[in-house]
Amino acid sequence: MRSFQSMLNYFPEEVLEHIFDFLTSHRDRNAVSLVCKSWFAVERLSREKVFIGNCYAISPERLIARFPRVRSLTLKGKPHFADFNLVPHDWGGFVQPWIESMVKDGVNLEELRLKRMLVSDESLELLSKFFPNFKSLVLVSCDGFSTDGLAAIASNCRFLRELDLQENEVEDRRGQWLSCFPDSCTSLVSLNFACLKGEVNLAALERLVARCRNLRSLRVNHTVPLDALQRILLQAPQLVDLGTGSFVHDPETCNKLETGMPKCTSITSLSGFLEVAACCLPAVYTICSHLTSLNLSYAPGIFSKELVKLICHCNKLERLLVLDTIGDEGLGVVALTCKELQELRVFPSDPYGVGNAVVTEEGLVAISAGCRKLDSILYFCQQMTNAALIMVAKNCPNFIRFRLCTLNPTVPDAVTMQPLDEGFGAIVKSCKGLKRLSVSGLLTDLLFHYIGRYAEQLEMLSIAFAGNSDQGMLYVLNGCKKLKKLEIRDSPFGNEALLADVGKYETMRSLWMSSCEVTLGACKTLAQKMPRLNVEVINESGGDQTEASVDDKVEKMYLYRTLVGPRKDAPDFVWTL
Amino acid sequence: MAYENDMNLKATELRLGLPGTIDESQIKEPSFLKSNNKRSSGDMDNSANEDECSPVPKAQVVGWPPVRSYRKNVLQQQKKNFDSDVLGMYVKVSMDGAPYLRKIDIKVYKNYPDLLVALENMFKFSIGVYSEREGYNGSEYAPTYEDKDGDWMLVGDVPWDMFVNSCKRLRIMKGSEVKGLGCL
Numbered sequence: 001m002r003s004f005q006s007m008l009n010y011f012p013e014e015v016l017e018h019i020f021d022f023l024t025s026h027r028d029r030n031a032v033s034l035v036c037k038s039w040f041a042v043e044r045l046s047r048e049k050v051f052i053g054n055c056y057a058i059s060p061e062r063l064i065a066r067f068p069r070v071r072s073l074t075l076k077g078k079p080h081f082a083d084f085n086l087v088p089h090d091w092g093g094f095v096q097p098w099i100e101s102m103v104k105d106g107v108n109l110e111e112l113r114l115k116r117m118l119v120s121d122e123s124l125e126l127l128s129k130f131f132p133n134f135k136s137l138v139l140v141s142c143d144g145f146s147t148d149g150l151a152a153i154a155s156n157c158r159f160l161r162e163l164d165l166q167e168n169e170v171e172d173r174r175g176q177w178l179s180c181f182p183d184s185c186t187s188l189v190s191l192n193f194a195c196l197k198g199e200v201n202l203a204a205l206e207r208l209v210a211r212c213r214n215l216r217s218l219r220v221n222h223t224v225p226l227d228a229l230q231r232i233l234l235q236a237p238q239l240v241d242l243g244t245g246s247f248v249h250d251p252e253t254c255n256k257l258e259t260g261m262p263k264c265t266s267i268t269s270l271s272g273f274l275e276v277a278a279c280c281l282p283a284v285y286t287i288c289s290h291l292t293s294l295n296l297s298y299a300p301g302i303f304s305k306e307l308v309k310l311i312c313h314c315n316k317l318e319r320l321l322v323l324d325t326i327g328d329e330g331l332g333v334v335a336l337t338c339k340e341l342q343e344l345r346v347f348p349s350d351p352y353g354v355g356n357a358v359v360t361e362e363g364l365v366a367i368s369a370g371c372r373k374l375d376s377i378l379y380f381c382q383q384m385t386n387a388a389l390i391m392v393a394k395n396c397p398n399f400i401r402f403r404l405c406t407l408n409p410t411v412p413d414a415v416t417m418q419p420l421d422e423g424f425g426a427i428v429k430s431c432k433g434l435k436r437l438s439v440s441g442l443l444t445d446l447l448f449h450y451i452g453r454y455a456e457q458l459e460m461l462s463i464a465f466a467g468n469s470d471q472g473m474l475y476v477l478n479g480c481k482k483l484k485k486l487e488i489r490d491s492p493f494g495n496e497a498l499l500a501d502v503g504k505y506e507t508m509r510s511l512w513m514s515s516c517e518v519t520l521g522a523c524k525t526l527a528q529k530m531p532r533l534n535v536e537v538i539n540e541s542g543g544d545q546t547e548a549s550v551d552d553k554v555e556k557m558y559l560y561r562t563l564v565g566p567r568k569d570a571p572d573f574v575w576t577l
Numbered sequence: 578m579a580y581e582n583d584m585n586l587k588a589t590e591l592r593l594g595l596p597g598t599i600d601e602s603q604i605k606e607p608s609f610l611k612s613n614n615k616r617s618s619g620d621m622d623n624s625a626n627e628d629e630c631s632p633v634p635k636a637q638v639v640g641w642p643p644v645r646s647y648r649k650n651v652l653q654q655q656k657k658n659f660d661s662d663v664l665g666m667y668v669k670v671s672m673d674g675a676p677y678l679r680k681i682d683i684k685v686y687k688n689y690p691d692l693l694v695a696l697e698n699m700f701k702f703s704i705g706v707y708s709e710r711e712g713y714n715g716s717e718y719a720p721t722y723e724d725k726d727g728d729w730m731l732v733g734d735v736p737w738d739m740f741v742n743s744c745k746r747l748r749i750m751k752g753s754e755v756k757g758l759g760c761l
Contacts, residue, residue, distance in 0.1 A: 084640030141645065167647040195647065275655065298648075300655055348642055349652065380642055405642050438643075464641070489640070 016042045026051040048072060053484075053509050055093055055117065056534065059564045060101035071110045072136075073098070077117035079512050079558050080462075081487055083141065086514060086556065088540060090571050093117040096126075097569075103130040111136040111162075118142070124149030128156035135187075136162035146171035147198065154180035162190040164217075172198030179204040188212040192219040194243050194272060199223040210235040219243025222274035230257045237263050241293075244272035247280050257283040271295035271321075278306040288313035292340075297321040300349045304330040311337060318342045323349040324359045324380060331363035335370025343376040348407060358407075361388030361414070368395035376401040383414040384441055389423025393430035402427055403438035409465040409490075412442040419443055425450035428458075438462035448472035452479020460485040473497035477504050487512040495522035502529050510560035521550030523557055527577035534566055535559040537575045545575045668722075668744055672700045673751040683744060688737050696720060700749060707733045719750045 020043055023029050033043040049072040052058060064070065077093020095117045102109055109131040119142045127134060134157050147170065153163060154177055178193075178200040188208070193200070200223065209215060209232050217240060220229065224245030233239070242264070257280075267287050276299045291314050296302065302310075304327040311317075311330070317338040324346055326334075334341070344367060346359055361384045368374065368391065375398045384406055404424075413420055420441040428434060428451050435457055439447065443466035451458065452475035459482055467473065473493040476486065477500065486508065494517030505511060505526075520537065527535035538556035539548070566576040666684045679699055686692040693704050705715030712731055713719045720732040724743045732740070732747070 081640065083645045084643045085646055086640050141647065167645060169647065274651070298651055298655070300652055347648065348644060350656075380644075407642050409638065409641050462643075464643075490638075 013038075013042050017046045020046055024049075045069060049111075050074070052076070054560050054562075055095075055098070056564075056567050057509070057560060057562045060098045061105075062564065064101060064105045064107060068105075068107075071108055072113075073102075073109065073111070074113040074115075075117060076115045079487070079510060080116075080485070081489065081512055081514070082116055086489070087558075088538065088571075088573060089143075090118070091538070091574060092567065092569055092571070094569060095119050096123045099123050099126050107131075108133055110134055111138075113138040113140075114142055115140040116142065118144040119149070120144050121146055121149035121152070125152040128152045133159060135159055136164075138162065138164040138166070139168050140166040141168065143169040147173045147175050147177040147196070150193075151175055151177035151180045154178065154185075155182070158185070159187050160185065161187050163188070164190055164192045165195050166192065168195050170196055172196065174198055176201050176204070178208070181208050183207075183211070186211045186213065189214050190217040190241075191215065192217065192243065194219040194221050194245075194274070196221045197223075202228045206232055206235065213238070215239065217241035217269075219272060220245040222246050226254070226257060226280065233257075233261070233264055238266060239264060240266050241269040242267050242272070244270070245274060247273050247276040247299075254280045254283050258286070261286045265290065267291070269293035273299040273302070276301055278302055281306055281310055285310065285313055290316060292316055293319040295321040297323055297345065297347045299323070300325060308333045314338060316340055319344075321345040321347070323347050325349045326359065326363075328359055328363035328366065331359060332366045332370075335366040338371060340373060341367075341371040342373050344371070344374060345378040346380055347378075348380040358382040361385045364388060365391050365395075368392040372396065373398070375399055378403040378405075378438075380405045380407060382407055383411060384420060384423065385413045385415050386418065386420055386423035386426075387413075387415070389420065390426040393423075393426035397430045397432070399427065399431040399434055401436040402431065402434060403436070403462070404440060405438065406440045409440055410442050419446070421447040421450065425454075428455040433457055436460040439466060440464060444468050445472035445475065448475040452476050455480055457482055459483060461487070463488045463491055465490045467491045467493060470494055470497035470500075474500055477501055483507075484509045486510075488514070488516060490515040492517055494518055498522050499526060502526055505530065505533055505559060506561050508561065510558065512556075512558050513554075514556040516553075518554050518557060519550060520548055520552045520554050523554055523559075524550065524577050526559070531565075532561055532563070533559050534562050535577045536570065537577060539573050539575060542573070666741060666744075668746050670696065670699070670747040670749070672702075672749040675700065681747075683741055689733050689740075693720065693732075696747075696749065702749070709734070717751055720747060721750050722747045 016039065020029065020032060023032065026049065029043055029047055033040045044066050046069065047067045048069055050063065050067050050070050051074045052063070053076050055075045055077050075095065075098065078087055078091060081087060082091070093116060095114055103126060110133050112127065113136075119139060124145055127137070129152075137153060137160075150163075150170075153160065181204070185208070189212075200221070202224065205220070205224070206228070209218065215236055216238065218232070218236065219241070220243060222245050226245075226247060229244055233242075261283060264287055268290055270284065270287070270291055270293070273296055278301065281302065288310065294311075294314060294317055296307065296310075300323055303325050307322065307326050308330050311320075312333055315337050318340050320334065320338065320341060320343070322330075322345070326346065331346075334344075346363070359379070359381050361381065364379055364381065364384075365388045372395065374396045377399065378401075381404070384404065412418055413423070421444055424439050424443070424447050428437065434455055437451070437455065437458060437460070439462070445468045448467060448471075451461070458480045461476060461480070461483065470493055472491070473488070474497050476483070477497070489512075493513065498513070498518050499522055523535050523537055527533065536558045537554050538558065540555065570576055667680050667682050669678050669680055671678045681695065681699070683692065686695065689707070697703055702718050703716055704718055704720060705713040707713055721729050722732055722740070722744045723746045724730050725745065729748070735743075
């Protein structure tokens with residue numbers, strides 16, 4: 001009797017390919033390609049969407065060689081801590097070589113999604129000219145380009161469906177890039193230019209919206225005034241996602257907007273409010289009841305009272321981003337109203353001031369008690385207690401992402417003055433599916449013992465100003481089997497922890513350590529032992545690698561696994577060991 | 578609360594940490610919390626002063642709190658706009674010879690004529706006609722303002738928006754001083 005296994009081996013490739021079509025996640029596809037050679041071959045030839053979590057882990061040539069049919073590419077460049085000014089601007093993460101390589105090999109690129117990469121106008125021009133089927137460009141936290149590059153995209157991408165710019169630093173060249181969309185362009189489904197600083201031609205925008213009948217998502221920037229927005233909404237009642245521009249106007253325009261709004265019954269996601277006068281907010285009350293996503297985190301001018309008046313209508317909300325101006329009381333209202341809430345982010349409105357607008361552990365507890373479906377939280381707060389965290393852990397065992405940030409990085413439990421070990425410990429113990437964790441406050445090695453012991457699914461961990469000794473880091477490295485990204489700053493972890501299990505780093509995507517106790521010598525040793533890791537030391541004080549002593553403490557170290565050896569585009573201040 | 582005796586106990590405090598390491602942020606931390614707790618305890622003369630002055634930003638650690646620079650920049654820019662838009666741009670107005678000063682919100686006005694009419698009504702006087710060459714002709718009063726550099730300028734020379742953003746206080750000059758301006 002033939003074994004099932006050998007029968008599977010004779011499955012026609014077309015059938016395998018058809019089955020693999022149903023696998024959308026790159027992790028699943030990675031898994032099936034490991035089963036056997038024929039599955040590897042079928043999978044690689046049929047994969048269209050490729051995700052590269054670290055652009056230096058592989059080269060564009062090898063990528064294209066393995067996946068020649070790639071149509072959608074996602075690339076991430078700089079390490080996460082680059083978001084907080086810890087990585088010099090020109091550290092790396094250039095998209096240019098990727099685009100050049102794909103042009104050369106005739107890749108039929110349709111979609112490009114980049115995060116924390118350096119993108120030049122030249123790259124955007126190449127992109128727009130050499131990929132005739134290009135449909136979708138998503139740039140998140142990138143920089144290096146200007147509105148000239150956007151003009152090229154608008155002019156040349158005939159079938160553009162999506163142009164989504166999220167939180168990028170874009171140089172404004174006042175070139176009327178938006179007017180470059182030709183009259184023949186009617187394919188836009190998503191347009192987000194909220195992060196741009198300069199003006200756009202309002203008439204061109206209105207005409208563009210009017211002719212793109214499939215437009216579902218539109219996020220404008222702060223230069224688009226309310227009256228223009230009002231006219232745009234009349235043209236696009238089919239919008240699902242709206243990002244407002246300037247939300248300030250005279251009462252008459254606000255009234256016009258208020259009467260126009262009810263027609264926009266399909267809007268489920270609302271953001272923007274980049275300039276807002278509280279008196280204009282009532283204009284949106286009528287759509288609040290269908291909102292599933294609301295982002296008010298760029299509106300410091302709205303205080304708790306007005307926020308509450310808005311939010312109390314939003315009973316279908318699943319995702320909420322606000323500033324801490326909402327206060328604990330406001331969060332209480334959220335807890336009562338938003339029973340479907342899954343994701344909450346509370347940002348600091350005044351990161352350095354001795355703020356009046358704050359949230360504390362009370363707001364967090366209220367949310368956890370009221371919003372039982374919560375699985376993702378980012379919470380910047382003035383203070384925290386173990387008791388509160390223990391309560392939160394009990395109320396919400398479903399957290400996948402839990403990021404807590406106390407404004408003072410080493411503040412202890414506000415009531416008992418103890419470290420916050422027990423509180424965070426309760427979180428990792430209770431939330432068995434936790435994948436991402438950021439901790440802060442006064443924390444000792446004990447917390448890391450808890451993390452190593454209980455956080456079995458943890459993939460990403462961010463540590464700052466925490467722990468007492470190498471043991472802390474060792475607990476994590478030994479315990480968290482699924483750890484992919486570890487980033488540590490200002491913590492007393494040193495060489496012993498770094499070198500204890502060098503093989504571990506090949507199971508991870510990357511490790512970042514800054515202002516810790518590791519020395520240059522230890523980094524060199526690690527680099528020597530593990531040729532498939534790039535160990536990079538960022539040395540901003542100038543000077544040569546040869547001048548530095550092995551006992552010098554390393555300011556910033558970033559190591560990552562790679563199949564292609566040291567990168568060739570590292571600037572002078574990055575030493576690859 | 579523990580803070581009242583914090584200074585005294587610090588030496589004998591049990592802390593987890595390598596001997597000799599000073600945790601900078603922990604030392605700063607009590608003063609941070611002091612300025613939020615509006616208690617007037619004998620030990621805390623510092624905090625009373627902190628409450629009165631404008632809030633002192635606590636020592637800034639690079640990259641903390643971890644907020645994306647994009648977001649920080651946007652909020653900072655908005656704060657500048659917000660402070661003047663919503664809270665109003667109140668400036669003191671003094672009139673030579675008047676017993677006390679007044680305060681007006683210059684953001685309320687759309688242009689110079691609006692502002693000058695309001696000043697005329699407030700102080701019961703009349704300002705002459707403005708010309709670039711001669712200043713205010715036809716009255717013994719001239720509206721002046723102190724700009725960001727501390728210089729006294731004649732109201733009306735610069736575009737309205739520029740004036741609004743640089744005006745720190747107003748002074749309505751009278752008499753011989755006015756003639757002095759007219760000669761410039």
